[in-house]
Amino acid sequence: MALQMPKRLKLVDPAVTLERDEREDLVASIEPVTMNSAVGHRSEPNGTPQCLAVEVRDVSLTFETADGKVDALSNVSLQVADGEFVSFIGPSGCGKTTMLRVIADLQQPSSGTLLVNGMSAEQARLERRYGYVFQAPALFPWRTIEKNIKLPLEIMGFSDSEQRQRAAHYLALVNLTGFERKFPWQLSGGMQQRVSIARALSFDPELLLMDEPFGALDEIVRDHLNEQLLQLWDKTGKTVLFVTHSIPEAVFLSTRIVVMSPRPGRIIDIIDCNFPRTRTLEIRETPEFLRIAQRVRIGLRAGHSYDE
Amino acid sequence: MNSRRRRLGFILAAAGVLAALILPLSSEAAAALPARPLLTALTIAAALTFAIAASTSGFRAVLPGFVGVLCGAITTLVLLRDPGIAGSAAAGFWAMVLAVWLGAALCVIQLASIRPRNEISRRVLSLAIPLLFGAVVFYLWEVLVRGFGVSPVIMPAPSAAASRFVASLPTLGRDFVQTFIRGVLIGYAIGCGAGLLVAIVAQRFAFLGRGLLPLGNFFSALPLVGVAPIMVMWFGFDWPSKAAVVAIVTFFPMLVNALAGLSASGHMERDLMRSYGADHRQTLKKLYLPAALPFIFNALKINATLALIGAIVAEFFGTPTLGIGFRISTEAGRMAIDMVWAEIALAAIAGMAFYGLVALAERATTFWHPSYRT
Amino acid sequence: MTSSALAVPVSRPGAWRRHPLVERYAPIVTIVLALIAVWYVAAVLMNLSLVRDGFEREEAAYTVSDLIEGTMSAERPLLPAPHQVVAAFVDSVFGYAPSAPRSLVYHSAVTLSATLVGFVLGALLGIGLALMIVHSRVLEKSLLPWIICSQMVPILALAPIFIVVLGAMGLQGLLPKSIISAYLSFFPITIGMVKGFNSPDPMQLDLMRTWSASPRQVLSKLRWPAAVPYLFASLKVAVTISLIGAIVAELPTGGEAGIGARLLAGSYYGQTIQIWAALLASAILASGLIGLVDLTERAVARQMGTRP
Numbered sequence: 001m002a003l004q005m006p007k008r009l010k011l012v013d014p015a016v017t018l019e020r021d022e023r024e025d026l027v028a029s030i031e032p033v034t035m036n037s038a039v040g041h042r043s044e045p046n047g048t049p050q051c052l053a054v055e056v057r058d059v060s061l062t063f064e065t066a067d068g069k070v071d072a073l074s075n076v077s078l079q080v081a082d083g084e085f086v087s088f089i090g091p092s093g094c095g096k097t098t099m100l101r102v103i104a105d106l107q108q109p110s111s112g113t114l115l116v117n118g119m120s121a122e123q124a125r126l127e128r129r130y131g132y133v134f135q136a137p138a139l140f141p142w143r144t145i146e147k148n149i150k151l152p153l154e155i156m157g158f159s160d161s162e163q164r165q166r167a168a169h170y171l172a173l174v175n176l177t178g179f180e181r182k183f184p185w186q187l188s189g190g191m192q193q194r195v196s197i198a199r200a201l202s203f204d205p206e207l208l209l210m211d212e213p214f215g216a217l218d219e220i221v222r223d224h225l226n227e228q229l230l231q232l233w234d235k236t237g238k239t240v241l242f243v244t245h246s247i248p249e250a251v252f253l254s255t256r257i258v259v260m261s262p263r264p265g266r267i268i269d270i271i272d273c274n275f276p277r278t279r280t281l282e283i284r285e286t287p288e289f290l291r292i293a294q295r296v297r298i299g300l301r302a303g304h305s306y307d308e
Numbered sequence: 309m310n311s312r313r314r315r316l317g318f319i320l321a322a323a324g325v326l327a328a329l330i331l332p333l334s335s336e337a338a339a340a341l342p343a344r345p346l347l348t349a350l351t352i353a354a355a356l357t358f359a360i361a362a363s364t365s366g367f368r369a370v371l372p373g374f375v376g377v378l379c380g381a382i383t384t385l386v387l388l389r390d391p392g393i394a395g396s397a398a399a400g401f402w403a404m405v406l407a408v409w410l411g412a413a414l415c416v417i418q419l420a421s422i423r424p425r426n427e428i429s430r431r432v433l434s435l436a437i438p439l440l441f442g443a444v445v446f447y448l449w450e451v452l453v454r455g456f457g458v459s460p461v462i463m464p465a466p467s468a469a470a471s472r473f474v475a476s477l478p479t480l481g482r483d484f485v486q487t488f489i490r491g492v493l494i495g496y497a498i499g500c501g502a503g504l505l506v507a508i509v510a511q512r513f514a515f516l517g518r519g520l521l522p523l524g525n526f527f528s529a530l531p532l533v534g535v536a537p538i539m540v541m542w543f544g545f546d547w548p549s550k551a552a553v554v555a556i557v558t559f560f561p562m563l564v565n566a567l568a569g570l571s572a573s574g575h576m577e578r579d580l581m582r583s584y585g586a587d588h589r590q591t592l593k594k595l596y597l598p599a600a601l602p603f604i605f606n607a608l609k610i611n612a613t614l615a616l617i618g619a620i621v622a623e624f625f626g627t628p629t630l631g632i633g634f635r636i637s638t639e640a641g642r643m644a645i646d647m648v649w650a651e652i653a654l655a656a657i658a659g660m661a662f663y664g665l666v667a668l669a670e671r672a673t674t675f676w677h678p679s680y681r682t
Numbered sequence: 683m684t685s686s687a688l689a690v691p692v693s694r695p696g697a698w699r700r701h702p703l704v705e706r707y708a709p710i711v712t713i714v715l716a717l718i719a720v721w722y723v724a725a726v727l728m729n730l731s732l733v734r735d736g737f738e739r740e741e742a743a744y745t746v747s748d749l750i751e752g753t754m755s756a757e758r759p760l761l762p763a764p765h766q767v768v769a770a771f772v773d774s775v776f777g778y779a780p781s782a783p784r785s786l787v788y789h790s791a792v793t794l795s796a797t798l799v800g801f802v803l804g805a806l807l808g809i810g811l812a813l814m815i816v817h818s819r820v821l822e823k824s825l826l827p828w829i830i831c832s833q834m835v836p837i838l839a840l841a842p843i844f845i846v847v848l849g850a851m852g853l854q855g856l857l858p859k860s861i862i863s864a865y866l867s868f869f870p871i872t873i874g875m876v877k878g879f880n881s882p883d884p885m886q887l888d889l890m891r892t893w894s895a896s897p898r899q900v901l902s903k904l905r906w907p908a909a910v911p912y913l914f915a916s917l918k919v920a921v922t923i924s925l926i927g928a929i930v931a932e933l934p935t936g937g938e939a940g941i942g943a944r945l946l947a948g949s950y951y952g953q954t955i956q957i958w959a960a961l962l963a964s965a966i967l968a969s970g971l972i973g974l975v976d977l978t979e980r981a982v983a984r985q986m987g988t989r990p
Contacts (some may be wrong), residue, residue, distance in 0.1 A: 101579075104583055105582075106579050106582060106583065125582070125583060125585050126585045127585070128584065128585055130583070131583075132579070132580065132583040134576045134579070134580065135576075136576060138574070138576040138577050138580050140577070140594075140595070140598065140599075141676040141677070142598045142601075142674075142676045151584075151594065152584045154594070155581075155584045155585075155586045155590050155594070156584065156585075183676060185676070185678075416820060416824050417820050419823075420819050420820040420822075420823045420824065421819065421820075433823075434823070434827070437823045437824050437827075438823070438824055438825075438827035438828055440824070441824035441825065441828070442828060461847075461850055462847055462850060462851065463847070515708075515709050515712075516709070516713070517709075518705075518706075518709040518710075519709030519710045519711075519712060519713035519714075520709075520713060522710055523710065523713060523714070526969065529918070529922050529968050529969065529972050530964070530965050530968050530969075531922075531925055531926040531929055531964050531965075531968060533926060533929075533930070534929060534941075534942075534945055534960070534961050534964055535961065536945075537945055537946070537948060537949030537957050538954070538957060538958070538961075540949060541760065541949070541952075541954065542760065612834070613833065613834055613835075613836065616836040617836040617837075617838045617839070620836055620838065620839045621838055621839075621930055624842070624930065624933045624934065625933070625945075625946065625949060626949065632839070633839065636839055636842050636843070637842045637933075637934055640842040640843055640845075640846040640934060641842075641846070641934070643846070643850070645843065645846070645847070648842070648843050649843075651839075652839060652840060652843070655835070655836050655839050656835040656836075659834045659835045659836050660831065660834045660835065662834075663834035664834075
């Protein structure tokens with residue numbers, strides 16, 4: 001269930017720009033809330049109850065550091081349906097990467113439950129139900145591009161011919177056919193990151209977890225890759241959980257945006273985005289886009305993300 | 309080096325060469341240079357080419373300078389065959405030697421100041437300069453020893469050592485097999501292999517790793533060749549004790565380096581393997597070991613030299629009548645220094661070839677490492 | 683974002699195990715104790731046949747405990763037990779006057795003096811040559827390749843020649859040993875210092891150029907401070923090699939004094955325990971020397987404000 005939006009901000013009204021006092025009203029109405037997204041409220045195309053890709057219930061994670069306890073995640077709850085593209089946005093320390101890592105069973109929560117595709121996170125990992133894309137390409141420099149994509153396939157025991165087929169297919173999907181025999185250092189940063197995405201998809205997981213994958217790239221390459229990623233998502237129909245620092249990127253790519261804030265790490269706001277599935281970079285100048293971006297920014301400010 | 313000094317230098321060299329025609333060649337009776345037609349021709353050729361080098365500018369002076377050096381060097385070496393000169397060389401002879409030295413030094417300096425324009429000329433230069441330098445050193449060694457008549461007990465001439473080398477090839481061959489093939493190679497394989505295995509186990513169990521790393525560092529620094537007498541006591545006088553010393557000496561550097569290498573993989577890559585649900589063996593084979601290869605080869609190179617040293621020194625402690633170390637210590641005791649130098653030459657060649665092979669293997673397997681891409 | 687590497691889960695049982703001191707020293711202590719235990723067992727097993735033969739030759743009755751006791755106190759054991767080595771060591775160090783020929787202190791002093799003289803000579807020569815190489819292109823291209831090549835040659839094999847040649851010229855005792863040690867330690871120091879003097883960033887060198895600094899100023903203000911880590915690393919290597927050189931140099935002449943001579947004498951007369959005691963002395967010398975260099979390095983690093 002999305003936050004109750006003040007009437008003045010309803011999406012139907014294209015000509016609204018917020019005045020200063022209206023903005024303050026809006027900030028006052030937003031509080032840190034535990035979300036219990038009832039899936040039934042979402043308008044799905046054919047109305048049949050969808051499988052939950054990820055279900056997070058009251059998860060908390062506390063670190064003990066030299067400076068005392070740090071609540072990386074504090075009673076976070078979230079539900080993600082199949083086929084969604086959910087972005088997590090917030091400043092450093094808000095727990096978005098931690099949340100992703102908990103879902104990936106790379107870290108264990110201190111309390112709360114977590115279900116990935118209906119099973120525990122560890123089970124999901126052992127059954128290879130998701131692909132993870134890191135902030136850096138993390139390609140192995142001693143393997144060619146083709147062998148890098150085959151790495152998970154080798155581990156998971158695919159046959160040789162199947163490995164070759166999948167490598168070729170996913171390389172084509174990221175528009176890098178012809179680079180099979182090159183080594184990672186011979187490719188640019190953007191191309192390496194595309195290989196990393198192809199590698200994450202090669203074993204056909206239902207879920208794709210991406211941790212600021214385009215953070216290290218320059219703006220122009222980033223825009224290009226955003227478009228490509230959208231096309232990929234459209235073509236493969238995967239569920240994507242995407243962590244980012246960039247508001248335009250989050251608004252452009254997602255079906256839902258989860259705004260988080262630090263100390264303690266929690267969800268401030270969840271925003272629906274209903275842009276058409278085939279969209280281009282041009283929608284970034286439309287008023288609808290700007291309105292959602294503004295709402296994200298308001299949420300970030302409410303969560304003290306812009307404070308010292 | 310500015311051109312005026314270079315010009316002056318080549319002119320001096322020409323003068324020195326010509327001085328040999330006038331000054332006495334030996335303190336004893338020996339035919340003067342003008343009486344030897346062929347050598348006189350060479351001398352004049354040397355003087356001429358030095359003069360040409362003085363008048364050309366830049367790196368084009370190198371070729372005539374080099375020719376002059378060759379002519380002068382050949383002349384002096386031929387002169388040394390005269391028993392009247394060898395052992396009692398005088399001013400004229402030394403003037404020519406100094407001229408040759410000066411000419412060669414100028415060539416080296418000139419070559420060193422060239423900035424190569426392409427890869428090939430860079431490679432050629434980086435080989436040519438040290439080789440020329442080394443050749444000059446050997447030349448001076450030969451000429452000084454034979455010209456002054458230094459006792460072969462103190463320092464034999466390179467030519468004497470070389471001829472002894474060629475004459476004793478069978479003995480050298482047997483020594484090589486005993487020390488290198490049996491002692492070094494077997495010990496090296498055992499030591500490096502064991503070090504790698506222990507490192508793999510220690511990486512699996514972090515507790516072991518944290519304990520073994522400081523211990524490994526500690527033992528690497530000790531004079532481990534000192535265990536040679538104990539190995540002789542346990543394994544006898546023959547090559548097994550030497551192989552044991554080599555194994556011990558090479559074990560610790562490999563352990564330390566392999567442990568460092570196995571822990572060198574980044575966090576991201578480790579998380580990646582975890583996200584694939586890979587077990588430890590798969591991660592070891594696909595991530596830890598390949599990432600550790602640069603470190604492992606570093607240890608293999610260090611151990612190549614250490615192994616040879618260990619085997620030779622272990623033989624100083626006692627060995628049957630065979631082996632490089634044995635031959636060196638006994639021939640040194642017998643004052644047959646030219647044989648000692650022949651054995652040292654053998655050890656040097658073996659050492660460089662071994663190291664070179666390991667370096668080649670390193671190049672082939674770790675071509676992907678950033679250090680090769682600069 | 684808090685690094686999970688620093689974090690420790692809150693209040694788990696057995697938290698004392700994570701105390702930094704315990705974590706640091708427990709593994710080493712455990713392994714050392716385990717190695718000593720293995721040593722004892724090995725001593726028993728290896729000396730068993732020796733001791734049993736001894737008993738049978740005297741036709742004396744013996745029990746198992748007699749055997750075991752015998753293995754740990756044999757006079758010429760194959761593998762002396764740890765306490766035997768320590769006892770012999772303590773005896774050789776404290777049981778004789780420091781200048782007596784049977785005192786380990788005397789022998790250690792002989793070897794140590796040659797080591798130190800050679801080390802200091804080699805260090806001075808090495809640093810001097812490195813300075814010359816760094817400032818002369820000619821030397822760098824003609825001499826440096828030979829110095830690097832010499833690393834691959836077993837230079838230690840030259841020790842006997844040096845001793846014999848110098849002996850024939852009338853030099854004996856400390857001088858030839860120091861010359862060998864100096865010769866051996868000079869190579870790693872030269873190579874290390876050349877690397878160190880050439881280690882400053884091109885950017886930093888450019889900066890000095892913009893200030894029109896003379897070569898001497900660049901040397902004292904940039905190259906020397908940058909070379910300090912390399913200096914200490916190569917000093918540690920050099921002091922180790924210097925010690926080995928001094929020990930090996932004592933072998934050819936069937937030397938009378940020094941640790942090498944003790945080792946040789948022990949091997950000629952079958953005095954196993956003497957050999958082990960001498961080895962222990964050399965180990966103490968080596969670690970002491972490296973410890974000194976390490977302490978100096980730490981003091982200098984503190985002065986220079988280096989990160990610990």
